[in-house]
Amino acid sequence: MSDEYNQKNTPLEAQSSETMTDISGTTSKDIDYVRPAELPEQDLYHGHSFITKWVFCQDAKVIGVQYFLTAVFTGIVGLVLSWLMRLQLGYPDLVPFITAEHYYQFVTMHGMIMVVYFLTALFLGGFGNYLIPLMVGARDMVFPYVNMVSFWMFFIAVCVLMASFFVPGGPTGAGWTLYPPQAILPGTPGSNMGIILMLASLSLFVIGFTMGGLNYIITILQARTRGMTLMRMPLTIWGIFTATALAMLAFPALLVSCIMMTLDKMLETSFFMPAIIQAGEVLDYGGGSPVLFQHLFWFFGHPEVYIVALPAFGIVSDLISVHARKNIFGYRMMVWAIVGIGGLSFFVWAHHMYVSGMNPWFGFFFATTTLIIAVPTALKVYNWIITLFRANIRMNTVMLFCLGFIVTFVNGGITGIFLGNVAVDIPLSDTYFVIAHFHMVMGVAPLMVIMGAVYHWFPLVTGRMLSEKLGKWHFWFTFLGAYSIYFPMHYLGFIGVPRRYFEMYDSPYVASATGMNEFITVAALIVGFAQFIFIYNIVTSLSIGKPAGKNPWKANSLEWLTPEVPPAHGNWGEKLPVIHRWPYDFNVPGAKEDYITQTTPPSEVMSAEVEKT
């Protein structure tokens, strides 16, 4: 928007669907009234050449797909790394080139790729870009140019990250938490170029993300269409919005720790480095505090967990509601839960540091705050379940993935409560119990949502349906497979198998762990290969999938209501949509059909007993 705020004396009155006071102060009889537009039409740049349309494109939908594909590419790299690790753990020495050093590098790159470059980029960059303008009824993001630059920054960040595989010494092997002092000392693999490229890549990622994040936030707050109040937005948007807000406030801590660690490495400052004797030689470092790094890292790291989880919460709520043909139970509660979780997530970070030697009082404080977060989270789970209760459930692939999400999330959430308590965490930390916990809660659960979301929105993006039959196979392989991988890991944790270990040597518990490790490895390979069913499904459906037509799921939210499907540049054709209700009017008593779209004016559904929103 470059023009000034609309001057034409627009009545900026509160919007409610029953009575409206118009300019002259008389009560309008017209129940369909929605107050006029505050903002002028958005000025859009229309690409003409191939390059401006598909490469350096300013259309958020194309940028979303670009983000999606790049993130999936890095995700596949992360997946392959996990296979290599699993091979080593299940069948030690089977693959000769996996040495201890390589194993550390794989662990590190796998972790970092999955959390930051895959999930964060996919949810916010991918789904965010595609869905935000469509769901709030905007023509595009508010700053399309900045949005385009954001993607290319991300792309460069990925390139830098991948380049670290090919530099002398290889990528860093410090673990995805990159704790100093070991991250930058010789003896850790990739402690020269590897770690520097990792820090550079993260910094680029943060810069690129900030550009995108500003777009997402401001599009949601300032560019909604007429009638779209905050409390009429789909929960998907609430999830993405809150996650983006968290990211804008959490990534600074990551950026600062990256800068300080880069200086420690390259200029030998001692921010994080205590006095160290290495191989009998006193190094130049002295007086720094490694725990400071951990605080900075986790001040970012814990909100990061919710950056991944909140969009998943939001999306899954919408998927459940549409495919159970029922309004989401407790919409407002869900919104406040999302916002509350987001706010609280800045006060729990040191639950990752119970064994770090921090101030001993912190254990008490952070355990308390951590357990408080469980309240809104549990609320959300109850609401999903109550939404499903006596609903008209369609057991399609999307719904299966949603159910899979609920199960894995509850599982991971319960182990989270174990780990949130100091006394329980101390024996369990750095064991496979932790690995099982966070893979359940932030690995598998969000992945379930992503897959469900792809089955749900693929028809919107491409105009064709994915195959249900292949989808069901894909679901069962993935769900049962993922459980076979991670469920036994809880047990491994209980018997004390440590994480980030390349092999188990001659420890007494090896005997009972060997068979289980082999089983997990086989399961991991199967799950990995099952994803090729998914990819095959996507590729073939692009050309032979059943044409989807308009609104194949009979959903209410705006993204399905564009004049053209798939939506064109500018999204809405001639006129912006006008919103009269929330997106959850399913199976309303008295309505002719089982859904009432957000754009349906009240006068068309006079007899329906809709919720007042």
Place this chain on the structure above:
Amino acid sequence: MDEIQKKKQATSTHKLGVYLWIWGLLFVLSFFSYLVDWFQFQGLLRHSLILIFMFLKAGLIMAFFMHLYWERYALVSVLLWPMTAVVGFIVLMAAEAKYTVFTRLLYFFIGG
């Protein structure tokens, strides 16, 4: 100048005097905080004076130069609430710093 622009001018700018006053106040406050060092105040007095002048200056800049005083509360509160996270971080890190120095003194000098 057409009608709309005139209207805009009337409402969207503030009197020169406001800016000059704030400007002057900022100089005075900076001078005061410089005096804190000049007179070599120490301890609690020093720190509280530094903080008071700092917050006053920051507040003036935000409220008037950055126009926050004239903005609607929605924007103001969205900008100020997240600061609680920073405040929490500061408080906890202050506690952590005390603990770090305690352990250092204990192990380096007293011998743990």
Place this chain on the structure above:
Amino acid sequence: MSDNSLNNLPGGFKGMSHDMGSDQTAFKGAQWGKVMMWIFLLSDTFIFSCFLISYMKGRTSTVVDWPNTSEVFSLHVGGVPVPLLLIAIMTFVLITSSGTMALAVKYGYERNRKMCGWLILATAIGGLTFVGMQVFEWSKLIHEGVRPWENPFGAKQFGSFFFMITGFHGTHVSIGVIFLFIYARKVFRGDFDNAKRGFFTTMKSDYVAIEILGLYWHFVDLVWVFIFAFFYLW
């Protein structure tokens, strides 16, 4: 900036709940670009907060003495050391430039092209002077043997934090100066009066841009207030 149709809305907390509950925009009357700058600055505040928190933690927990900043940063005038003289002048310059910027925004909205342009130029020159003095300060300290990795006056971390934090702030100032010059040129050329389209973004220019630039510049000043208090005075 406020606007006529906004006067009809409830103000204060009531206005807040009204705005948040309404459709289309949550910040009534605030242009997109301005909100973007505010949210960006919020994020940047977290960056500087993390720097300053790390610094304070380092300083509080060091067992080697922290240098006395009042002496380290003193200048000799006629053989007498005046504590923190340079820093005081730098603060003065930055506040001056903040004032000229605030006036530039005012004249911009009044469509007073000349005044606005000159004031922006004055701001840019103030910024340049500040950066120049910072260069002087850096070279003085380096001359005395302070390095990011060592410090003859006491704790190593003093040098590290000094160069990092003032360097990061100085980078912000320098970026600001570059943009001030670019915008001064745009103002004089009349881009904002003719709503000329931007070179990169192809969007129409508007005097709001000056307020946005102003927000950034005042923020840089704001950060300096905190650095002055915590690094130099504390």
